[in-house]
Amino acid sequence: MSRRPMPGFSARVLRCRNPPCRRSPQIQSISPRSVSDAASCCSITASAIPRSRRLDTLDWYKRLTNAAGGEKETAEFARLFLVPGMNHCSGGPATDGFDVLTPLVAWVEQGRAPERIEARAGATTPWPGRSRPLCPYPRQARYLGSGSIETAESFVCTAP
Structure with a gap:
C-alpha cells in the first residue's frame, strides 16, 4: 500500500x-x-x-x-494550538492575530516549549482588540474570575 x-x-x-x-x-x-x-x-x-x-x-x-x-x-x-472561531486560515469571530514563529524558535533553539500563545481579535470582529491565550490541546482557556474579560492575562490554560 x-x-x-x-x-x-x-x-x-x-x-x-x-x-x-x-x-x-x-x-x-x-x-x-x-x-x-x-x-x-x-x-x-x-x-x-x-x-x-x-x-x-x-x-x-x-x-x-x-x-x-x-x-x-x-x-x-x-x-497543537487550536483557534476557536477562526475560519480556514484566518478571519471569522476569533482572536486570529498571533505570532507562532517566536515561540517555535524559542522551543527549537532554547528548549522552551510554548505553554500558551497570545492571540488578538482584529478590527472587524465583534470585539476588536480582545486578547486570549491559545492553549496546547487538550487544554482550554478559562477565565480566572477576576480582571478584564477582554485581556489574555485574565485567563489560564487548564484541562477541560
Missing part, C-alpha cells in the same frame, strides 16, 4: 535522532497513515498540521499521541 500524505499536508521541520530515518521516504511528509513511523524515529519540532478541517487535525493529533505513548511524551516534541 502506498503512503501518500493527506491533501494539503505539510511537515515543516523534522529533527531525527535515528540516522537511518533521515533517509526514510516515510518522513518526507507525515500523514495520518505514517504517524507511527515518524513518532518512532523523529522529533517534530515545528508546526506540522494538515491544512484541513479541525476534526481531521484533532484525529491526526490523537493518532500521533497514541503512537508516541501518551500526552506527556507527545508534548516533548509536538503541540
